[in-house]
Each structure stands twice: as C-alpha cells, then as structure tokens.
Amino acid sequence: MEAALIVDLPNTSTAAVSKKLVALRSDTGAMALSRVLTLVVVVDEAEAEDAIEVANDASRQHPCRIIVVVGSNRRGAARLDGQIRVGGDAGASEVVVLRLYGRLASHGRAVVTPLLLADSPIVAWWPAEAPKDPSTDPIGEMAQRRITDAARTQGPPKTVLKRLAKSYAPGDTDLAWSRITLWRGLLTAALDQPPFEPVTEALVVAAPDSPSGELLAGWLASRLRCPVSLARSKSGSGIISVRLERKSGTVDLVRPEDGSTSMLRQVGQPDRTLALPHRSDAECLADELRRLDPDEVYEDALTKGFPTLTSARRTASEAVKAGAAPSPAEAERTTQRLRRAARVAGSSAMVEKRPMPEDGADTETVKAAAAAKLAEVKERRS
Structure with a gap:
C-alpha cells in the first residue's frame, strides 16, 4: 500500500492547519471534493492510533474528513500540535490529528469548528470513554449523530446503558448496538x-x-x-x-x-x-x-x-x-454434523458421470479429463 503523506505541525494554530490543508489539496488534486461528512473522534492518547485505523477502514465506504481530538496533558501551557495525513493508510479520507495541551484541552469544540467541512453533516465518535450526556457535550451538541461504545466505557454494562438511556437524545447510537x-x-x-x-x-x-x-x-x-x-x-x-x-x-x-x-x-x-x-x-x-x-x-x-x-x-x-x-x-x-453432510452432498453433486476413456487411451487423455473435473469443482466452489 502506498505510504500516507504525513505533515506534522507542532505548536501550531487551527488557521495554520486549515491553510496547510488547502495547500495539500492544491498539490494533490481535488482530494476533498467527494467528502460526504466530518467525523470527529474524541479519544485519549493511548487509544488514538487504534481509533484512527478503525476510522480509516470505515471511511473507505464513507469518504470523510476525520478530525481526531486527542486529550493530552492538561498541565502546563496551552498548546496545539497538529498532524495531517492523506493517502495510504488514511483510507478514503483526510485525517487531521489535533493534540491539545493545557487549558486548550477543555476547548475541543473551538479548535475543531474552523476545520469542519462546510455544509456537511457532523458525526461525533467516542471510541472509549464517553461523556455522561453525549448530546450536551460541547462536541456532541454540534453533531447530527453521536456514537458511543458501551463495551469500552468504564462501569458495569447495565449501569452504562442506564445512563445512556436516561440521557438519550435523537441521534445517539452505540457500537454495542451495531454489533448485534x-x-x-x-x-x-x-x-x-x-x-x-x-x-x-x-x-x-x-x-x-x-x-x-x-x-x-x-x-x-x-x-x-x-x-x-x-x-x-x-x-x-x-x-x-x-x-x-x-x-x-x-x-x-x-x-x-x-x-x-x-x-x-x-x-x-x-x-x-x-x-x-x-x-x-x-x-x-x-x-x-x-x-x-x-x-x-x-x-x-x-x-x-x-x-x-x-x-x-x-x-x-x-x-x-x-x-x-x-x-x-x-x-x-x-453444526459439525450438518457441515459434514453438506460436504458429502457437495462432493456427490460434483462427481458426475463422464464418458470414461476407452481401453488403451493415452495418459494425456486421462490427465485432461481429470483437469476438466478439477476446473469444474473450482468453478462451482467459487
């Protein structure tokens, strides 16, 4: 697979990230014209790469701009480290990774807003720990769909689902639901x-x-x-x-x-x-x-x-x-018995009566008949 183009923008601003996206679009062609939505992923540093990989795979069916908001160290000075990934393992999308430090870590919505695709739906996804009320979360408020994962949220599943039920708002959903x-x-x-x-x-x-x-x-x-x-x-x-x-x-x-x-x-x-x-x-x-x-x-x-x-x-x-x-x-x-029966039935159906070579037929004729039978079996299996 072609390697992704990765551009690091340390200690940057959203204006600089947006400007770089425009420049990359100009250099690589109209890479963003087919984007149908913005997927905002809110995740901690430990789960960031796994979440990006999952989002990239999903984007092959739904091209989108993926904005990954990584909550990093909340101590120290406010800082934004940006990264842009296009092509290769970025799937059918462009990925913008925003690592927020200090007080900026509490203002994810303000950082994300300038990078949203214009006039397109917004989907928020929390791959691990989700807010108690996704629809009133600052990023959740601006999303048409809010995706949580009760299986990755701390606490007994029943307690987590009770909380999600109490705070439910139209547009909420959960990957535990998609799994069934x-x-x-x-x-x-x-x-x-x-x-x-x-x-x-x-x-x-x-x-x-x-x-x-x-x-x-x-x-x-x-x-x-x-x-x-x-x-x-x-x-x-x-x-x-x-x-x-x-x-x-x-x-x-x-x-x-x-x-x-x-x-x-x-x-x-x-x-x-x-x-x-x-x-x-x-x-x-x-x-x-x-x-x-x-x-x-x-x-x-x-x-x-x-x-x-x-x-x-x-x-x-x-x-x-x-x-x-x-x-x-x-x-x-x-299940094993039915599988064995299916294999036997399949083998019986594939072995059809064919004219046998006459006595004295050469070896090549026998080989050709065997090859034809093998090809037929492969075709039926495919």
Whole structure:
C-alpha cells in the first residue's frame, strides 16, 4: 500500500492547519471534493492510533474528513500540535490529528469548528470513554449523530446503558448496538416463516460484560412485547444464544463461543447452519455512518425494552440444565454434523458421470479429463 503523506505541525494554530490543508489539496488534486461528512473522534492518547485505523477502514465506504481530538496533558501551557495525513493508510479520507495541551484541552469544540467541512453533516465518535450526556457535550451538541461504545466505557454494562438511556437524545447510537445487527437479521428472518405465532417469552444467554446482550434482549422486549430474561455465560464470551418461545415450540439461535457459524432450530424446519461472524469495529462504525437520521429502533430497545428486562439470576449452564436455553455443546455437534453432510452432498453433486476413456487411451487423455473435473469443482466452489 502506498505510504500516507504525513505533515506534522507542532505548536501550531487551527488557521495554520486549515491553510496547510488547502495547500495539500492544491498539490494533490481535488482530494476533498467527494467528502460526504466530518467525523470527529474524541479519544485519549493511548487509544488514538487504534481509533484512527478503525476510522480509516470505515471511511473507505464513507469518504470523510476525520478530525481526531486527542486529550493530552492538561498541565502546563496551552498548546496545539497538529498532524495531517492523506493517502495510504488514511483510507478514503483526510485525517487531521489535533493534540491539545493545557487549558486548550477543555476547548475541543473551538479548535475543531474552523476545520469542519462546510455544509456537511457532523458525526461525533467516542471510541472509549464517553461523556455522561453525549448530546450536551460541547462536541456532541454540534453533531447530527453521536456514537458511543458501551463495551469500552468504564462501569458495569447495565449501569452504562442506564445512563445512556436516561440521557438519550435523537441521534445517539452505540457500537454495542451495531454489533448485534446480524443477530437481529437472522431472528427477524426466522419469525417471518410459518407458523406465524406470537412469541410468549424469550431468553438471551450472554456474558455479564456484554452490553450487546442487554441491547439484544431490550430489542426483543420492545419488538415482541413479551417477557424477556437473561442468563449469564462466562465473561468475554459475548452473546451465546437466543430462545423464543411460541405455542408450537421454540426458535433457537445458537452461536458456540468463539465460533463464526450459528445453528438455527425451529419447529417444522430442518436444522440449519448460518454465518454469524463477530463484527469488527470498522464494520460497525461504517454501519453507523451510513445513516444520519435518528435510529428509532435503537431508541426503543434502549429506553423502552431494556428497562423491562428480568435480571440475570441464573447462569447459562443452569438455564441449559433446566431446559430453558439451548445447549451450545449440542449446537456445536449439530453444526459439525450438518457441515459434514453438506460436504458429502457437495462432493456427490460434483462427481458426475463422464464418458470414461476407452481401453488403451493415452495418459494425456486421462490427465485432461481429470483437469476438466478439477476446473469444474473450482468453478462451482467459487
């Protein structure tokens, strides 16, 4: 990959940074004409480079100007160190890194404002610790969308989500919500198939340190309007399973720990394996940059569904033993069995009857037949 052009501007001003951006635009061509928004990233020094990498990856789908406000040492004289990155690992964007020192560290909005793209939406993102009320934060106030990450915010997930629910304002969202997009899609698709019966109860098995598990349960409560409870898996395991109870039987969606494939089981349907990979932060951020209007489904999950959840009073193993939750071990065995069956079926379908070489056919003819079969297998697999 082509190396990024990096220009350091130590002990500078926003006017000097803006002037340098204009000069770089003149030197490199119309690099900023396709920018569709300004992404303001508020982060500490320790997380700055990781956040820039994630923002760069997301910007390949949504070209933007990325302004990274790094809160550095608040002691000493006020100073602004700037850095501009274009091309290479800057993705489809131009990255402006602003390191604020001394009293200037408390005036991020004033520093950012002159560098915003004119007449374009503003999105604020806190990759780690977020303000208690994002919509009243000085930078959050000027943004159409405000993205937090409850999984990276200090405190128990339930406490963090309660705070976010209390301070919710249209435009707020969270990467913990984006991480369950695939879960929501698979569950919705399962309920779109017969029998079309109401769900009477639901259980989500997730780790106690997973705000995504809480939000998934909140979404089910707000959408299905039925009692939803949680069971605790071990910390770090994320979301393990969802069980939906209906009159005719259960709908189970299970992703064994550390897996990227899930098993879906429902009455009247054969067991199926479905792709359910863990989503990267860049994928989740790109999703949130895709829409700039308020996310009313997230609002309902956070402010209406989440408060109604029954506390996780039992562990995942206790729920499985009681028959209230599907067994991840059994789901793993079923997934492996279905994979083996699919491979066997695929091999049988690929091995078609072909005219065999007549007795005495030369070796090249046999080789050609084998090569044709191999090419056909590769084509079907692709």
